[in-house]
Amino acid sequence: MRDALGGIESVLVLGGASDLALATIDELAKERTRTVVLAGRDPAKLEAAAERVRRAGATDVEVIAFDATAIDDHERVIADVWARHPDLDLVLLAFGVLGSQSDFDEDPASGAQAAIANYAGAVSSGLAVAQHLRAQAHGTLAVITSVAGERARADNFVYGSTKAGLDAFAQGLGDHLAGSGASVLVVRPGFVRTAMTEGMPDGPMATTADAVARDIVAGLKRGAHTVWSPAKLRWVFAVLKVLPRPIWRKLAAAR
Numbered sequence: 001m002r003d004a005l006g007g008i009e010s011v012l013v014l015g016g017a018s019d020l021a022l023a024t025i026d027e028l029a030k031e032r033t034r035t036v037v038l039a040g041r042d043p044a045k046l047e048a049a050a051e052r053v054r055r056a057g058a059t060d061v062e063v064i065a066f067d068a069t070a071i072d073d074h075e076r077v078i079a080d081v082w083a084r085h086p087d088l089d090l091v092l093l094a095f096g097v098l099g100s101q102s103d104f105d106e107d108p109a110s111g112a113q114a115a116i117a118n119y120a121g122a123v124s125s126g127l128a129v130a131q132h133l134r135a136q137a138h139g140t141l142a143v144i145t146s147v148a149g150e151r152a153r154a155d156n157f158v159y160g161s162t163k164a165g166l167d168a169f170a171q172g173l174g175d176h177l178a179g180s181g182a183s184v185l186v187v188r189p190g191f192v193r194t195a196m197t198e199g200m201p202d203g204p205m206a207t208t209a210d211a212v213a214r215d216i217v218a219g220l221k222r223g224a225h226t227v228w229s230p231a232k233l234r235w236v237f238a239v240l241k242v243l244p245r246p247i248w249r250k251l252a253a254a255r
């Protein structure tokens with residue numbers, strides 16, 4: 001339950017070992033956050049993440065098994081969390097796979113697996129979270145989408161398409177919950193130096209997990225429905241989205 005000052009006390013992270021999520025918890029724990037549930041698929045990474053979260057100042061830290069592709073389990077997993085923590089202030093949906101377009105080209109089923117993790121898994125877990133947020137009449141679901149969903153690039157269009165679907169889902173869910181007391185924050189980062197992008201050359205306007213975390217927390221504080229990180233990407237993509245396709249293809253190929 002948010003405290004009297006509106007501070008976020010309790011958080012569930014879906015994709016609990018995500019660098020972006022952990023940087024966000026670091027930032028939140030500087031203020032009021034003390035209860036953190038980290039849900040993910042790799043127990044060793046989750047334990048390391050739990051240690052980091054404790055060092056950041058959280059006192060009630062739990063790790064639970066969660067696989068984004070196990071969509072039939074999500075309602076139960078989320079209900080179990082709420083049974084133990086009946087008043088969660090924030091759910092951060094941070095899981096995702098980038099994959100490689102050339103691998104997807106060679107193995108189409110692996111492209112669909114990425115879509116199940118990034119999109120279908122977010123629909124099943126996001127809807128399950130929404131049931132509880134609506135019932136408690138407060139709380140925010142923050143969904144990390146990506147600017148990659150704003151306009152799919154040839155060299156990672158499967159990933160981009162999953163993020164476009166995820167972003168539309170999150171926006172629609174936010175509209176659906178309007179007036180219920182619950183809300184959705186859509187987070188659209190650009191290129192961020194995290195485990196997901198390790199070894200890759202920086203993309204344009206590359207940023208850090210800490211900087212994105214600060215943008216997310218600022219967005220939560222002001223009750224925003226959308227956060228771009230860095231903020232100027234909003235205007236960059238307003239232009240990129242309407243570029244004629246031949247120019248877009250040339251730009252994307254030049255990267």
Ligand SMILES: NC(=O)c1ccc[n+]([C@@H]2O[C@H](COP(=O)([O-])OP(=O)(O)OC[C@H]3O[C@@H](n4cnc5c(N)ncnc54)[C@H](OP(=O)(O)O)[C@@H]3O)[C@@H](O)[C@H]2O)c1
Binds near residue numbers: 069145188196
């Ligand atoms: N880094 C960027 O440039 C960037 C930009 C825009 C958006 N994003 C998005 O931000 C989110 C967080 O990414 P990140 O940068 O923090 O990278 P990250 O550290 O690699 O985090 C991604 C997390 O997703 C988890 N995950 C993947 N598949 C899963 C599954 N089937 N079930 C449960 N968890 C699963 C991973 O778990 P494992 O550790 O077990 O693999 C990992 O903890 C992702 O949705 C990503 O698409 C990232």
